Amino acid sequence: MRAAALGFALLLAACSSEAQEQVAIEPVPTPQVKPEAVETSSAHAEPLHDAKSATLNSKVAPEKMxxxxxxxxxxxxxxxxxxxxxxxxxxxxxxxxxxxxxxxxxxxxxxxxxxxxxxxxxxxxxxxxxxxxxxxxVKSRNWDISRIDGLPKNQVSEYTPEELKRIRAATARKKVGFASRVDTVRLTEAGFASPVAEYTKTTNFGAQRILNGIKKRPHYGVDMAAPAGTPITAPAGGVVSLADDDMYFEGSLIMIDHGQGLISYYLHMQDVLVEDGQIVETGDLIGTVGSKGRSTGPHLCWRLKWRGQNLDPELLTKWVDK
Ligand SMILES: [Zn+2]
The missing domain is CATH 2.60.40 (Immunoglobulin-like)
Incomplete structure (x- = not known):
């Protein structure tokens, strides 16, 4: 009974991994799918063994390196x-x-x-x-596998011209947000604070989705389930490069440039509480958890990019120099 309830919760908190970065449309898992077919055991990120020994000494002048x-x-x-x-x-x-x-x-x-x-x-x-x-x-990692079989073939959505127009406009706005390159690095040796204080992690970064036996785009976020309205805070200092509550797939989307195009981003929020260009510091309220866009339950899908590379934001929460 408990396991079944948990499985259902996991399903509720899932979001489409494929929809965020391009217009290509992929099937979306539906709640009819057996819960055990969706979630698999977690491959937790390894701790950063070397982080402590490699801590930067900010007093060392570059020329004395x-x-x-x-x-x-x-x-x-x-x-x-x-x-x-x-x-x-x-x-x-x-x-x-x-x-x-x-x-x-x-x-x-x-x-x-x-x-x-x-x-x-x-x-x-x-x-x-x-x-x-x-x-x-570069240490390699094992990724979770999310295998979903028996999806109807016609689950690839078709869009009206009006919807396609909205999708393309949102894609163009995302492009601008991701192109941000704040000169000064605002990320510190403390890494990231968690953007949500209490949550249930429902999907790990990097999970490989296999739908009807076909390998799809990996899930590039960490899904953090929490009640709608739960505060979301900035994990580190940065400059907001996009704050938009009318995104077709993401519903609402905030991007924060932590310097040099290291951009953390936040999907499906209920409230967007920052504006484009706003400077934020660690712990500042930026939004609240919601389920807008292509999402099946209240959760934060937290993602991280560096110049087009897909990174795991959760790894930065394990840096030791807090
Ligand atoms: Zn997600």
């Missing part, structure tokens, strides 16, 4: 993870195909996509034109 390593970082090189590094000021770092520039304090963020390869090399070019490289072994 260990010359053999151009980047000194906290965090962990793991799929979906990120490093907050110190390097020389105004230095370009290219990781994979992604290029970023350190801020005036020599701080730079480097993210590892959910599907990052086992080894990645950062190419560092300082303002004097000297180049260095630093390799990272």
């Amino acid at each position: 260990d010359g053999s390593k151009p980047l000194t970082c906290v965090g962990e090189a793991v799929q979906g993870g990120l490093l907050l590094c110190r390097t020389y000021g105004s230095t370009y770092v290219t990781l994979g195909n992604t290029k970023a520039q350190s801020d005036g304090n020599g701080k730079i963020i480097l993210g590892f996509d959910r599907d990052a390869p086992a080894t990645m090399t950062a190419k560092v070019v300082d303002p004097g034109g000297h180049s260095y490289s630093q390799a990272f072994n």
Whole structure:
């Protein structure tokens, strides 16, 4: 009885993983599906073993850094993870195909996509034109599998021209929000505070959805179920790059740029309590939990991107330097 109730709660708090980033429409799990077909055992993120030993010493001037390593970082090189590094000021770092520039304090963020390869090399070019490289072994993770079978084939929705117009307009607004690149890194060695104080996690970051045997886009968020109206607070300082309560799929959507395009975002809220361009600090109220858009129950779908790479926001809540 209890298990059945829990399964139902999990279903209620699920949101469509596929709908957020593009117009491509995927089938949505429906409540008729057996609960056990939806949720699987959780692959909890590993703790950040190295975070403490690698804590940045902010008193170390960049020019006094260990010359053999151009980047000194906290965090962990793991799929979906990120490093907050110190390097020389105004230095370009290219990781994979992604290029970023350190801020005036020599701080730079480097993210590892959910599907990052086992080894990645950062190419560092300082303002004097000297180049260095630093390799990272990227720890791989196992992802939850959400297998749902027996969905009717016609569950791919069809949209009216008016709906398509709304979807395209929302997609364009998201693009602008994700393009934000606040110069100064506002993320600190404290990582993220949880945006919701009390919640039940219903889906892990990275869960692989398999619908009728076909692999779909992974779930790029952490689903946190909580009663409608529960406060949502900023997990770290940043600048709001999008605050919109009329999104077709997300219902409502807030994006916060924590610096250099590290953007955390919040879906399905009941109330949006910030505005575009607003500066927020850790713990500031930004919205409340809701179930707007393509959602089947009150929850926060919390997501994180760095320059197009999909990251796991929950990993940052485990940084030790609180
Ligand atoms: Zn979600």
